[in-house]
Amino acid sequence: MIVDYDRGVLENLMRIVGPGRTDGFLAQLARDLDQTLTAIGPATDRLDWTELRRLTHNLIALSGTIGADRLHSAALRMNHDSNTENPAEVAVSFIDVANLTARLIAQLQTLRDKPTLEDRTP
């Protein structure tokens, strides 16, 4: 299965966190992405630049940490558009960010549903 994150990077993170806490970590990762995705749509509609800067900052950090390069690039673009307060560009970059974030959440969910750590090794 083709995934949007870097398998090696995520494997390292799971080892750093430790086998006993992997479940919680993956669930939290998906939850953080989901909360950001939920908030970023209304913030884009409101053109709430401060909130958009904060949310895209979160996405840059989250996607970068697990090597999700496409989402990372899209989040950087949207962060730039938020910093320059460009309504047209931010609306365009939001579409990419929303699609890629939703897909990444689904992929993390699939990974979390696997029964053992070995099975989960990306």
Place this chain on the structure above:
Amino acid sequence: MSRAPAVRAAKATTILLIEDTASLQIVYRSVLEGAGHTVHLAATAAEGIELFRNLEVNLVLLDLILPDRDGLDLMKDMLDLRPGTKIIVITANGSINKAVEAMRAGATEFLVKPFDETRFLDAVRNAVLPIAPRPASLRAVATTTASPPTGLPMQTTEATSGTFIGSSEPMKRIQSKIASVAKSMATVFITGQSGTGKELCALAVHAGSNRASGPFIALNCGAIPQDLLESEVFGHVKGSFTGAISDKPGAATAADGGTLFLDEICEMAPALQTKLLRFLQTSTVQPVGATRPRKVNVRIVCATNRDPLDAVRRGLFREDLYYRLFVVPIHMPLLRERETDVIEIAIAALHHFSAEEGRSFRSLDPQVEDLFLRLPWPGNVRQLLNVMRNIVVLNDAAVVTLDMLPGDLAQDASQKPTGAPVAIPADTGGLKLDHLIGKTLAEIEREVIEASLSFCGGSVPKAARMLDLAPSTLYRKIEAWGGASG
């Protein structure tokens, strides 16, 4: 975050981690606890300041973008409460400007997300590492490597006290900036024309820092042939190249626990700029020919008399290195912009040189003071000191009078101030070429280069600038003549 070899903290550190993203909290906490540190967590600025008030923490890791408050404001509050606190700010790529702002406001270091485990733990270790006293041998390295600072003859005392002579507004602002930045690990980038006291400023930053007891190593990047510069900065191991007859610690290693001053940074070759950037990112040095890198704890201060941004635009200086170094800029004013400082410096120098030379000078005649205030001083403080030395050596009296001044000074007084770092003499009646006829082009070139060097007081970098050559080219030519004549 990539996995590094198991790294254990030499000493457990109590860390306050202020990060609002829960999954990142888990990762950072795991890495820190895995290295033996104690971690207290806060997800908001309000929780963070509360914990900071109630806990004794060695280090704060602070995300600059928080849900309830700007991280930079929070950092300022923490530093107001406990000024010596070590704070590493964490940010994402899109807000590097904010991180730079944080460094200027007193942060110890900044990390850009995502970062790998090694970089993360290195930053923590460097932030809390006590500054080790340096062995005498390294001080000797510092002494031999350091070039003579530009400033007053009593520079050691001045540097120790972190002050310059001069009470003008521009210098008050500089002293205040030095006092603010000295205690931080932030890189200081000093700009200013030749002779304005850039190295003295670097010394003052070092002297005011908590690494003042460590070495201050000055390296002039424009005065060392480019092919030797890597070895000078990072050192080499015996046998790594022809002439490497023994291991040599580079300036970066010699500066461990202290300050490395890289003068004329814009003259550094592009290949070495890449290595310097790597050094700044990892705090490790790998001597030429060595198989393993070595950790060092060095604060970087650099200087140039060029416009660094212009060097970036022209492709001579790496943009990423520029942003890494240009954290706290300090611009040294021209002497003629420093109001009556010229008189204060002249009198201080007069007393110092008089004591050294056994003369009885005490003051300046009002006419001399008036002239000094009108002069353009193209060579800045260095020129003034040379003038004062000249007066003291060739004369002896209580008061310096106009007739004691070097002949060319009065002529300078009538010149308009110029922005050029080196004053070019006016054409005096047409260039005489007769004596060049019959000589080869190589001989003429040598004559022009030698005359330029003489005009620039023997400074190869200055002569190179005047001739629009790379200093390394000029060095090669000089070395070639040495071989031919010797």
